[in-house]
Amino acid sequence: MYRYDEFDHTLVTERVHQFRDQVERRLSGELTEDQFKPLRLMNGLYLQLHAYMLRVAVPYGTLSSTQMRKLAYIARRYDKGYGHFTTRQNIQFNWPKLEETPDILAELAEVEMHAIQTSGNCIRNTTSDQFAGAAADEIEDPRVYCEIIRQWSTLHPEFTFLPRKFKIAVTGADHDRAAVRVHDIGLQMCRNEAGEVGFEVIVGGGLGRTPVIGQTIREFLPKQHLLSYLEAILRVYNQLGRRDNLYKARIKILVRSEGIENFKRLVEEEWSHIKDSALQLPEDEIARIETYFAPPRYECLDDTVREFEVKRFEDRDFASWVRTNVTAHKEPGYAVATISLKPTGKPPGDASAWQMDAIADLAESYSFSEIRVTHEQNLVLPNVKKADLYALWQSLRDVELATPNAGLLSDMIACPGLDYCNLANARSIPVAQRISERFSDLERQHDIGSLKIKISGCINACGHHHVGHIGLLGVDKKGEEFYQITLGGSADENTAIGKIVGPAFSYDDVVDAVEKIVDTYLNIRSEDEEFSDTFRRVGLTPFKETLYAAH
Amino acid sequence: MPLIKEGVLVEDLWQSIADEEALIDGPVVVSLERWQSERESLLARNTPLGVRLKSDQSPALIAEDLERLDLVALEFPKFNDGRAYSYARLLRDRYGFKGEVRAVGGVFRDQFLLMQRCGFDAFEVADKAAAEAWEKAISEISVTYQPGADARRPALALRRNRPAA
Ligand code: HEM
Ligand code: SF4
Numbered sequence: 001m002y003r004y005d006e007f008d009h010t011l012v013t014e015r016v017h018q019f020r021d022q023v024e025r026r027l028s029g030e031l032t033e034d035q036f037k038p039l040r041l042m043n044g045l046y047l048q049l050h051a052y053m054l055r056v057a058v059p060y061g062t063l064s065s066t067q068m069r070k071l072a073y074i075a076r077r078y079d080k081g082y083g084h085f086t087t088r089q090n091i092q093f094n095w096p097k098l099e100e101t102p103d104i105l106a107e108l109a110e111v112e113m114h115a116i117q118t119s120g121n122c123i124r125n126t127t128s129d130q131f132a133g134a135a136a137d138e139i140e141d142p143r144v145y146c147e148i149i150r151q152w153s154t155l156h157p158e159f160t161f162l163p164r165k166f167k168i169a170v171t172g173a174d175h176d177r178a179a180v181r182v183h184d185i186g187l188q189m190c191r192n193e194a195g196e197v198g199f200e201v202i203v204g205g206g207l208g209r210t211p212v213i214g215q216t217i218r219e220f221l222p223k224q225h226l227l228s229y230l231e232a233i234l235r236v237y238n239q240l241g242r243r244d245n246l247y248k249a250r251i252k253i254l255v256r257s258e259g260i261e262n263f264k265r266l267v268e269e270e271w272s273h274i275k276d277s278a279l280q281l282p283e284d285e286i287a288r289i290e291t292y293f294a295p296p297r298y299e300c301l302d303d304t305v306r307e308f309e310v311k312r313f314e315d316r317d318f319a320s321w322v323r324t325n326v327t328a329h330k331e332p333g334y335a336v337a338t339i340s341l342k343p344t345g346k347p348p349g350d351a352s353a354w355q356m357d358a359i360a361d362l363a364e365s366y367s368f369s370e371i372r373v374t375h376e377q378n379l380v381l382p383n384v385k386k387a388d389l390y391a392l393w394q395s396l397r398d399v400e401l402a403t404p405n406a407g408l409l410s411d412m413i414a415c416p417g418l419d420y421c422n423l424a425n426a427r428s429i430p431v432a433q434r435i436s437e438r439f440s441d442l443e444r445q446h447d448i449g450s451l452k453i454k455i456s457g458c459i460n461a462c463g464h465h466h467v468g469h470i471g472l473l474g475v476d477k478k479g480e481e482f483y484q485i486t487l488g489g490s491a492d493e494n495t496a497i498g499k500i501v502g503p504a505f506s507y508d509d510v511v512d513a514v515e516k517i518v519d520t521y522l523n524i525r526s527e528d529e530e531f532s533d534t535f536r537r538v539g540l541t542p543f544k545e546t547l548y549a550a551h
Numbered sequence: 552m553p554l555i556k557e558g559v560l561v562e563d564l565w566q567s568i569a570d571e572e573a574l575i576d577g578p579v580v581v582s583l584e585r586w587q588s589e590r591e592s593l594l595a596r597n598t599p600l601g602v603r604l605k606s607d608q609s610p611a612l613i614a615e616d617l618e619r620l621d622l623v624a625l626e627f628p629k630f631n632d633g634r635a636y637s638y639a640r641l642l643r644d645r646y647g648f649k650g651e652v653r654a655v656g657g658v659f660r661d662q663f664l665l666m667q668r669c670g671f672d673a674f675e676v677a678d679k680a681a682a683e684a685w686e687k688a689i690s691e692i693s694v695t696y697q698p699g700a701d702a703r704r705p706a707l708a709l710r711r712n713r714p715a716a
Pocket of ligand 1: 164206209
């Protein structure tokens with residue numbers, strides 16, 4: 001993991017002092033709420049329906065056990081005993097008091113964390129593959145570049161007042177777990193013909209009101225030019241991005257209106273001036289950051305672990321958890337374990353303070369003290385010996401964290417919706433809860449297989465419904481909550497925006513509709529076909545027919 | 552408008568001339584439109600000249616003229632319209648402009664550091680109190696991670712220069 005040196009420590013500490021001063025100026029009345037707003041937003045402090053919300057950055061989703069314990073402490077001491085992991089690999093606290101927020105930031109600084117740029121129209125926390133460093137299909141660990149980007153983008157003087165927020169994602173693997181095609185900039189590590197590693201640069205993707213799949217602006221960018229190329233894109237966007245309409249301000253709109261060819265020309269022209277400037281990344285700097293992400297001291301193990309196979313054979317519950325929540329590791333004898341934060345009937349992504357403490361302990365015992373946050377709002381222990389999986393699973397069960405549903409239907413993403421958000425048309429979390437209750441039989445979920453349901457309470461798409469295999473969007477029909485259903489979305493290397501299946505369903509009927517879609521899939525799938533494969537083969541028609549047949 | 556330069560309030564020796572106003576003697580700042588239409592007569596005056604750019608007017612529009620200008624004022628119609636940060640960088644880094652780059656409009660103490668790092672060296676502020684906050688505003692964060700148009704050395708350079716541990 002990355003460790004702060006004196007420069008990083010100094011910056012976050014000074015930042016805490018600066019924010020404390022700003023909060024004092026607000027509390028004394030020197031600053032009005034209007035003047036304070038942009039300042040607090042630069043430190044992740046939002047004003048929500050009921051209270052302030054503090055969003056803490058978890059850079060590229062990597063946490064140490066010490067950091068997790070601190071988050072547990074903050075949840076207990078400053079909040080109501082829990083935190084909420086988000087789709088951008090961050091954590092949010094929903095009940096901090098304004099006057100205590102500088103103390104929270106000071107606590108975070110002690111464990112090398114902060115809330116810088118978790119909101120506002122700046123470059124946000126860079127996200128990555130939650131299996132980075134452990135995945136078998138990886139070219140290189142993308143977190144090295146995420147950290148380089150984190151530093152470059154932190155308090156970047158030129159890009160603090162962009163037209164709109166700006167999100168960058170990096171993946172080092174062929175199978176895209178970081179959704180790089182729906183980010184403002186996506187970086188896909190790749191090799192050129194000479195075998196050198198660099199980046200395919202994708203620009204102008206995004207969800208929200210206008211979902212757009214990003215386009216490739218450069219097939220291969222050598223590593224040393226990473227920052228100058230990003231700076232060139234940002235500089236073009238900062239000057240030309242629309243500022244007259246909030247909903248047209250993202251880079252995706254600029255790329256579309258310029259056309260990718262012209263946009264590329266502008267970027268490359270800018271880049272030609274700064275390519276060989278001080279932004280060039282020296283090899284020794286890359287090597288320096290790489291040392292922080294060196295693999296932990298794995299033991300030399302056989303990949304077949306007898307006691308693990310025996311337990312799997314003897315204990316069906318364990319076997320079903322292994323099937324969904326355990327993923328192949330690049331090291332023989334090791335595995336990646338996903339901890340589901342989606343137990344039936346609970347808000348997705350929530351974890352209590354005692355659960356966070358328990359996870360910190362388990363990471364120390366079984367995973368070289370490392371934890372990851374996924375953009376599907378789960379947690380991951382990336383480096384578990386297969387021989388330890390059974391003990392790990394038993395401990396997780398004790399703290400209600402062993403739900404065997406990673407990647408299954410009940411592993412849903414739902415935005416806060418009408419219960420917490422003043423922009424919502426409809427509830428999200430209660431719909432997620434009703435769906436997981438309807439499909440509470442895990443055997444049935446296993447039979448259905450990989451299926452991503454994503455729910456947003458309004459067109460802002462915080463629940464990423466556009467890229468759900470089944471997407472639900474809350475709409476308002478004469479003051480009543482309705483849900484428009486889209487099918488066939490995907491955020492991986494086959495990125496697709498879901499297609500609207502037909503007229504929306506009421507709050508009461510929407511769960512039946514989801515069930516009909518699932519049943520239709522089960523009827524028409526050919527052997528081993530996942531939902532998204534079936535959809536690609538047959539399209540909307542069969543689903544339309546069963547959904548609207550009776551009408 | 553109070554003017555801050557090098558951290559202190561100074562007398563503003565420049566006159567900003569609205570388009571419908573007649574020119575006066577001494578250093579003047581005019582809009583881009585006026586500069587473009589009265590370029591020859593302005594140059595013939597032989598007094599210091601400045602051009603004021605709106606936030607949708609890139610300095611590329613006056614790149615050829617910068618040698619003859621002593622000041623470029625960049626407008627912030629709102630504090631959160633950040634285009635002029637890039638314009639200042641272009642003026643300094645791309646065009647090598649050595650004259651005054653002045654921030655006008657929505658200019659608050661919490662932006663001084665960012666503006667200075669992008670190459671601004673003069674700041675028109677709404678109230679004088681902002682000048683008292685100057686020193687703190689530009690020094691409260693001492694670490695920079697990226698090269699800018701200022702003299703601060705980014706962490707990368709400092710790290711590379713330190714003796715091996
Ligand atoms: C009360 C709470 C919330 C409000 C008022 C809110 C509001 C918004 C708005 C207005 C947008 C659209 C921004 C744009 O078009 O650029 C947005 C986007 C987004 N929100 Fe939220 N949000 C809330 C909570 C959340 C939560 C809890 C999450 C994560 C779990 C979240 C994740 C996102 C994401 C990922 C996007 C970006 C979609 C994209 O453009 O790629 N939001 N939100
Ligand atoms: S999608 Fe809409 S309802 Fe849901 S959190 Fe975002 S803004 Fe609120």
